[in-house]
Amino acid sequence: MLLALDAMGGDHGPLETCSGAIMACEMFPDLEVALVGDTAAIEPLLKSVSSVARSRIHMVHAEEMISMDEPPAAAMRHKRHSSLRIAMQMIRSGEAAGCVSAGSTGAIVAGGVLVVGRIPGIDRPGLGVPLPAVDRISMLIDVGATVRCKPVNLYQFALMGDVYMRKVLGVQSPSIGLLSNGQEEIKGDELIIEARDLFRKSSLNFIGNVEGGGIPFGVADVVVCEGLTGNILLKFIEGTGEAIYSLIREEFNRRLLPKVGMVFMLPMLKDIWGRFNYENLGGTPLLGVNGAVIKAHGRSRAKAVCSALRVARDFVSKNGVSSIAEELSEGGTME
Amino acid sequence: MLLALDAMGGDHGPLETCSGAIMACEMFPDLEVALVGDTAAIEPLLKSVSSVARSRIHMVHAEEMISMDEPPAAAMRHKRHSSLRIAMQMIRSGEAAGCVSAGSTGAIVAGGVLVVGRIPGIDRPGLGVPLPAVDRISMLIDVGATVRCKPVNLYQFALMGDVYMRKVLGVQSPSIGLLSNGQEEIKGDELIIEARDLFRKSSLNFIGNVEGGGIPFGVADVVVCEGLTGNILLKFIEGTGEAIYSLIREEFNRRLLPKVGMVFMLPMLKDIWGRFNYENLGGTPLLGVNGAVIKAHGRSRAKAVCSALRVARDFVSKNGVSSIAEELSEGGTME
Numbered sequence: 001m002l003l004a005l006d007a008m009g010g011d012h013g014p015l016e017t018c019s020g021a022i023m024a025c026e027m028f029p030d031l032e033v034a035l036v037g038d039t040a041a042i043e044p045l046l047k048s049v050s051s052v053a054r055s056r057i058h059m060v061h062a063e064e065m066i067s068m069d070e071p072p073a074a075a076m077r078h079k080r081h082s083s084l085r086i087a088m089q090m091i092r093s094g095e096a097a098g099c100v101s102a103g104s105t106g107a108i109v110a111g112g113v114l115v116v117g118r119i120p121g122i123d124r125p126g127l128g129v130p131l132p133a134v135d136r137i138s139m140l141i142d143v144g145a146t147v148r149c150k151p152v153n154l155y156q157f158a159l160m161g162d163v164y165m166r167k168v169l170g171v172q173s174p175s176i177g178l179l180s181n182g183q184e185e186i187k188g189d190e191l192i193i194e195a196r197d198l199f200r201k202s203s204l205n206f207i208g209n210v211e212g213g214g215i216p217f218g219v220a221d222v223v224v225c226e227g228l229t230g231n232i233l234l235k236f237i238e239g240t241g242e243a244i245y246s247l248i249r250e251e252f253n254r255r256l257l258p259k260v261g262m263v264f265m266l267p268m269l270k271d272i273w274g275r276f277n278y279e280n281l282g283g284t285p286l287l288g289v290n291g292a293v294i295k296a297h298g299r300s301r302a303k304a305v306c307s308a309l310r311v312a313r314d315f316v317s318k319n320g321v322s323s324i325a326e327e328l329s330e331g332g333t334m335e
Numbered sequence: 336m337l338l339a340l341d342a343m344g345g346d347h348g349p350l351e352t353c354s355g356a357i358m359a360c361e362m363f364p365d366l367e368v369a370l371v372g373d374t375a376a377i378e379p380l381l382k383s384v385s386s387v388a389r390s391r392i393h394m395v396h397a398e399e400m401i402s403m404d405e406p407p408a409a410a411m412r413h414k415r416h417s418s419l420r421i422a423m424q425m426i427r428s429g430e431a432a433g434c435v436s437a438g439s440t441g442a443i444v445a446g447g448v449l450v451v452g453r454i455p456g457i458d459r460p461g462l463g464v465p466l467p468a469v470d471r472i473s474m475l476i477d478v479g480a481t482v483r484c485k486p487v488n489l490y491q492f493a494l495m496g497d498v499y500m501r502k503v504l505g506v507q508s509p510s511i512g513l514l515s516n517g518q519e520e521i522k523g524d525e526l527i528i529e530a531r532d533l534f535r536k537s538s539l540n541f542i543g544n545v546e547g548g549g550i551p552f553g554v555a556d557v558v559v560c561e562g563l564t565g566n567i568l569l570k571f572i573e574g575t576g577e578a579i580y581s582l583i584r585e586e587f588n589r590r591l592l593p594k595v596g597m598v599f600m601l602p603m604l605k606d607i608w609g610r611f612n613y614e615n616l617g618g619t620p621l622l623g624v625n626g627a628v629i630k631a632h633g634r635s636r637a638k639a640v641c642s643a644l645r646v647a648r649d650f651v652s653k654n655g656v657s658s659i660a661e662e663l664s665e666g667g668t669m670e
Binding site for chain 2: 244
């Protein structure tokens, strides 16, 4: 299986993306990765690759790259030689089975729609992020692909999240919750009420409205919301982790006793941290486009890039895209 | 100053609300509290009150109460003898300077609009919750009074948050951020873009779009959003606190070493917890209604009820309501 990797995407550039690709090829003997980007920058990074992986790592030259602060749709249209666009074209042409990028979310979504194309019947794509909860991994969808939604968008996010949980993550009959400002029927606005009607008429395992407070407890396997809300929530989660870390460090430097205590607590804290660390969780699938497109965190280092490639490999090998397409053609559409 | 307390509101009933009122009256010699509720249930709870506070605690009988699961607007309209409605009528009649309730958010908002009435010029009220951030207290407004907003609603939330921070909390020239899915100008939807234009034309210290990740770091003194988003975020914050607590407890019971470590870390953890504990933060002002209406957390025990009464006392003594009204009449309205 060949996956295209946008080697120029993300905050740490080709050094980390290429190291992640090498790591993934050493881990999965069936995996080939095309490093799409500036070959002059990439080639020196491949010197130390073990011979077992080297033959499965390829280079595809791209003259341009899309930066984080460019208007994403325009960049995707005009930068025809950008690493992200070329990686996506490799899906479209059938050369690559999927692609991974740690680049701009907006550009990945725009490219997914413009270059890879939508699955027939899908109105808008959704980014579904796997979130660690107390007793499970929940998918929060959408976290920023579709800022404002119509009821049918929320319904299709639910449907795609359901397929992803079943086919790719192996969760039986995943529960679906609709994020609202209260569990009661009367809560929410017109969008939520109309979406709920669509969910009810479907064969989804729909458990009704869920509240923000339920997410950390894994109230549902799939939690559906508009992209604006999901994006704010996801970034809040990341920010909170960083803020708590900085607070603990600050308190730590001011006092002696916690340093002693920490020695005893380290194994426990490591376990808890391991559950919540995005480096282990890997990438965020862009669901609804006609190919396996996985977004990695912008700050991804090698390990996180490797995890994102693993997610893409799973998505491809478990036929995620065709499963969504089948589900839709079997009456999943509501329009 | 007389404050009306909905003695029947909240998960723990009159025992905790009355204890909170006693605590507050012992703390503030200028404070009188009217306990509105079932006097048969309240009277026995006042037996042990110190003589210094007893003369400032009054009882006002209410035959009914509004429960958490009633449709709030209908309950507020029809239950004319409910403790919450009577407490709010005491503001309207001028008997009470403000009121506090740990009851249903929806009923408090409905009562604020129907019974207390809006400040002239205010289109919709906003619940502004003080959130602890790394280096300050930020106000997140709205967290559920107005589920979906027009641009003018967001603008008025900003204006009211600004007045509250300046007049009540003493923050000079509070910075105002508009919560969006990215800092860039192109981010957001029509609502956010139109609201941003209103913010720009005003004299507010507007710093532009802010992201969810900035909130824990105190990116702005006032963070403005729609009620749906704010409510989901606020409940997520509360749920995360509970989930982390339960995870740590679980890990703790499984291992011996952390118990030893905890002895050393306790002072540090207590300090961090103290900063984030809602019991110390007190209540959430319902801004935009023509009186000091403070919502306490539904799970409030005596200490949190006491904090909410302190918040109401500050709001009244610093003329929060008339300051908002003046700000509006000085050209704050945009319609």
